[in-house]
Amino acid sequence: MAFVMDGLDAEQYDRTYDDRDLLRRIVAYFRPKRGLMALVAFGITAQALMQAAMPVIISAGLDRIVTDRSTAIVVALVTAVAVTGVLGWVFNFIQRWYTARVVGDVVLDLREDAFAAVLERDMSFYDENPSGKVVSRVTSDTEDFATVVTLTLNVVSQVLMVGLVTALLFTRNVTLALMVMGVVPVVVALALGFRRIARDTTRHQQRSLARVNATLQETMGGISVAKNFRQEQTIYDEFRPINAQNYRVTLKQGFVFASIFPALFAVAGLATVMLVQVGGGRALDGDISAGDWYLFLQSVALFWMPLTSIASFWSQFQQGLSASERVFALIDAEPAVRQHDTRPVERLDGRIELRDVSFGYTADHLVLRDFDLTIEAGETVALVGHTGAGKSTIGRLLMRFYEFQGGQVLVDGIDLRTVDLAGYRHQLGVVPQTPFLFSGTVADNIRYPRPDASDDDVRAAAGQVARGDWIAALPDGLDTEVGEHGSALSMGQRQLVALARLLLQDPSIVILDEATASVDPLTEAQISEGLDVVLAGRTSIVIAHRLSTIEHADRIIVMRSGAIVEEGTHAELLASGGAYCDVYNTYFRHQSPDYQPGSGFVEVRAT
Ligand SMILES: Nc1ncnc2c1ncn2[C@@H]1O[C@H](COP(=O)(O)OP(=O)(O)OP(=O)(O)O)[C@@H](O)[C@H]1O
Numbered sequence: 235m236a237f238v239m240d241g242l243d244a245e246q247y248d249r250t251y252d253d254r255d256l257l258r259r260i261v262a263y264f265r266p267k268r269g270l271m272a273l274v275a276f277g278i279t280a281q282a283l284m285q286a287a288m289p290v291i292i293s294a295g296l297d298r299i300v301t302d303r304s305t306a307i308v309v310a311l312v313t314a315v316a317v318t319g320v321l322g323w324v325f326n327f328i329q330r331w332y333t334a335r336v337v338g339d340v341v342l343d344l345r346e347d348a349f350a351a352v353l354e355r356d357m358s359f360y361d362e363n364p365s366g367k368v369v370s371r372v373t374s375d376t377e378d379f380a381t382v383v384t385l386t387l388n389v390v391s392q393v394l395m396v397g398l399v400t401a402l403l404f405t406r407n408v409t410l411a412l413m414v415m416g417v418v419p420v421v422v423a424l425a426l427g428f429r430r431i432a433r434d435t436t437r438h439q440q441r442s443l444a445r446v447n448a449t450l451q452e453t454m455g456g457i458s459v460a461k462n463f464r465q466e467q468t469i470y471d472e473f474r475p476i477n478a479q480n481y482r483v484t485l486k487q488g489f490v491f492a493s494i495f496p497a498l499f500a501v502a503g504l505a506t507v508m509l510v511q512v513g514g515g516r517a518l519d520g521d522i523s524a525g526d527w528y529l530f531l532q533s534v535a536l537f538w539m540p541l542t543s544i545a546s547f548w549s550q551f552q553q554g555l556s557a558s559e560r561v562f563a564l565i566d567a568e569p570a571v572r573q574h575d576t577r578p579v580e581r582l583d584g585r586i587e588l589r590d591v592s593f594g595y596t597a598d599h600l601v602l603r604d605f606d607l608t609i610e611a612g613e614t615v616a617l618v619g620h621t622g623a624g625k626s627t628i629g630r631l632l633m634r635f636y637e638f639q640g641g642q643v644l645v646d647g648i649d650l651r652t653v654d655l656a657g658y659r660h661q662l663g664v665v666p667q668t669p670f671l672f673s674g675t676v677a678d679n680i681r682y683p684r685p686d687a688s689d690d691d692v693r694a695a696a697g698q699v700a701r702g703d704w705i706a707a708l709p710d711g712l713d714t715e716v717g718e719h720g721s722a723l724s725m726g727q728r729q730l731v732a733l734a735r736l737l738l739q740d741p742s743i744v745i746l747d748e749a750t751a752s753v754d755p756l757t758e759a760q761i762s763e764g765l766d767v768v769l770a771g772r773t774s775i776v777i778a779h780r781l782s783t784i785e786h787a788d789r790i791i792v793m794r795s796g797a798i799v800e801e802g803t804h805a806e807l808l809a810s811g812g813a814y815c816d817v818y819n820t821y822f823r824h825q826s827p828d829y830q831p832g833s834g835f836v837e838v839r840a841t
Contacts, residue, residue, distance in 0.1 A: 249563050256555065259562050263340045270336045274387060277329025282395035284322035290402060291318060293525035298757045300524055328574030333387050337380045344379065344561060351565045357635035360571045361595065371564045375557040382554025392540030399533050407522050408515060410530045414537060417505040421538045424501060428494040435487040442480040449476050465743035498538060505534045570637045572651070579657035582742040583611040583646050586632065591641035593631060601627050602796045604641070611646075614769055614786070616778035618817050619793035625777045627796075629745045632775070633664060645743075663741035664770070667749050669732035671720030676705075677712040679720075679731050683739035695738040698767050700760035704730045725749065726757030732766040744772050748779040781825035792817060811839035 251259070264271060270281040295311035325767045349372055360368075366745050388767050403411035411780070453460065453469055460469055513527040526673060586609040601624050607614050617625040630636055630642060634655055643650040660683075671679045680692050687695075696705055704727065708714040729749055736744065746765075769776075778784045792800040792807070792814045799813045807814035815838045823835060 236600050249560065249566070251559055255558060256562070260558060263343055264336065267336045270332050270554055273332040274329055275338060276333060278329075278387065278391040278394060281322060281325035281329055281392055282398060284318050284325055285536070286398035286402065287318050288315065288322070289399075289529050289536070290560065291315060291385055292532075293523075293529035295321055295525070297525035298521045300323060329387070329391060333384055337383050338801055340381045340383065341376050345372055345376045347565050348376065348561050351567065354569065356569055356571045356637070357630065358595065358637070359567065368564070371560055377562050378554045378557035378791055379561065382558075383550060385554070390539060396537060396540050399536050403530065403533055406526050406529060407516075410509070410516070410522070410526075413512065414510065414530060414533055417501065417534060417537060420501055420505075421498060424494075424498060428490075428497075431490050432487075432494070435483070435490050438483045439480075442476075442483045445476050446480050454573045460489075485629050486597045492517075502534055502690070504540045505538075506531055509534060526541070562764070571634055572637060573653070573655060574649075574652040575652035576649065579653050579661055582661045584742045585609070585611045585644075585646050586743070586775075587642075587644040588628070589642040589644065591631065591638050591643060593627065593636065593638040593640075595636070597639070599638070600796070602631075602638075605796065607791065607798065609773055609775065611773055612771060613788045614774040614776065616776045616784045616787035616790045617793060618778050618784060618790055618814070619688060619799075619819070620817065620820070623793040624796040625793055626747060627665075629747065629775060629777060632743070632745060634658070634660060636659065660739075661742045663736040663739050663744040663768075665729075665732045665736060665744070665746045668725070669728045669746045670715045671721070671723070671728055671731060673716065673718055675710075675713050675715055676708060676723075679716060680734045680738055682711070682735055687738055692734075693702075696734040698737055699730055699734045699764035701763070702756070704760050724757070726761060729761055730757070730764055733761070735766050736768050741774055744769060744774040745777075746774065747777045748783060781822045781823065784822060790814065808836055811837055813838075815839075 291314045291397050292311070295307065295314070298310075352368060377463055396646060400411070400415075403414060449472070453473070454525075460466060509527075509530050513522065513530050515596050516522045517524055517527045586607075588607045591602055591605040592600055593602045593605075605628075607628070617628065617645075619625055631638055634650060645653070650658070672682065676696075677689070680695055681687050684691070693712065696702055705711050708727070710722075713720070716723050717732070720731070725732065746769075762780070765783070766786075776783055776787065778787065778790075784790055787804070789801055790804060790807055791798055792812075794813060800807060800810070802810070802814075808818065815836045819835050819838070
């Protein structure tokens with residue numbers, strides 16, 4: 235299917251399926267809909283028969299009227315035409331309705347599978363693939379595929395009809411039948427020419443629309459910054475030419491589409507003129523009947539319609555096949571994180587050991603090299619170091635979001651690659667720097683890890699964080715709607731909700747990326763108090779940004795370029811005058827209550 239991918243940007247996980255594989259995958263989705271497909275097939279055949287029958291009935295009627303001018307013949311003809319027309323409509327309805335049902339069902343299944351695959355993918359997948367592109371695979375690619383199926387079924391119906399008409403024409407008059415066939419290459423050549431122009435203009439149109447979308451998306455994303463700098467007019471001025479370009483390209487596309495059909499009509503018209511001329515002469519000579527003459531004239535119209543459909547929609551057909559290939563590639567993408575076993579995980583003590591771990595986000599750049607770290611059950615370890623030192627990476631490996639290239643990660647002595655990940659992650663409480671809240675109430679968000687928790691459980695968890703003082707500041711208490719991504723709450727409040735959520739989850743290990751954004755002193759105090767409760771009795775790894783956290787940590791690990799350069803308690807490390815003092819001077823010194831600008835430096839003697 236390589237030709238299908240022409241001009242499309244491929245992602246790393248994209249793969250090319252050979253035609254047979256692709257067809258097998260597509261058929262697998264249709265197999266369960268056999269009953270509906272049978273109805274579609276019946277609709278297609280019956281409709282084609284009715285369409286082909288119409289000119290035959292009229293032609294036969296004409297022949298009869300020439301010899302027998304009775305009203306009964308006219309009545310019979312009218313009745314036959316009406317019945318054929320109505321039946322044609324009924325069969326057309328059956329075909330279209332059941333096609334819509336089959337296609338709808340298949341898209342439903344395909345989208346569910348694609349979405350399940352999206353949920354299954356590791357975090358490394360999301361690093362490599364922008365979410366917008368993944369979204370388009372689940373939505374528009376499945377939709378494109380549906381269009382192709384509908385299109386194919388329509389074309390099948392038309393081809394069947396053409397086949398019937400052709401057979402009929404040859405039985406009536408071979409010369410005239412061959413003349414009708416002569417139109418075929420002309421129509422095909424025209425339609426193929428059109429396909430090329432149409433594909434180019436369509437591609438331009440899609441690209442220009444993507445530009446419009448990208449501009450809009452960026453504007454929405456950075457709207458607060460834009461407003462802050464009063465850049466509305468600039469953004470508007472930038473948008474206008476992009477929008478105008480889309481207008482021009484769309485007009486061009488409209489022009490191309492508007493020209494092709496009249497051109498094809500003209501060819502059919504010329505062919506009709508030819509048949510009127512030749513067929514009329516034959517009819518006058520008595521070689522063929524008037525009815526046959528009519529039949530041949532009608533057949534030209536019946537002929538060119540499916541041919542143009544097949545030829546002009548070929549690019550859409552390719553687009554749909556390529557879309558299905560892309561959806562299957564998403565479904566089949568190989569997971570980077572591989573579990574060798576799924577040992578059930580009960581309550582953990584929380585002893586963590588990283589042994590000779592080597593890891594890089596990309597194969598050519600290792601972030602951790604032969605990294606060793608042991609954290610005892612119940613210990614609170616603060617990771618500190620300059621940005622990019624690898625602190626968050628350790629958290630991500632423990633969450634098993636990424637596959638490490640070498641070494642071992644053990645939890646309670648069990649290799650992390652052999653545990654049931656769902657059970658393990660339930661024992662792992664994670665608080666990111668900016669906690670993500672889902673739309674709903676504060677209570678809904680706290681209940682997230684344990685949907686079966688009662689209102690009392692939720693209230694108790696919220697009450698344990700800073701004695702619940704923060705709830706009073708929420709307009710509707712725990713029933714306050716948090717808005718999109720928690721936008722109705724302050725940053726500090728979101729963190730407090732995240733802590734309450736963690737308490738309800740009751741994990742044995744906590745990985746906390748402390749927020750760097752400063753909050754007001756009251757909320758800061760509430761968060762500190764909340765943290766004390768949340769971390770108590772659990773193994774905690776804190777990517778520390780607060781002085782109070784490092785002061786209270788059992789052990790501070792100082793990292794630089796993916797390696798541990800120093801470890802100890804706050805007091806020990808300050809006294810040593812090593813790398814920690816440098817980090818302290820940069821990040822923590824100014825958080826001291828007696829901080830005066832330019833003061834509080836500790837001496838760095840050796841790094
Ligand atoms: N998703 C990623 N893809 C590729 N490289 C990454 C990715 N995340 C981090 N890195 C790289 O890995 C290294 C360690 O990053 P990490 O996020 O662990 O540092 P950090 O110490 O937590 O820094 P910060 O305090 O700024 O979060 C950095 O060089 C960073 O550029």
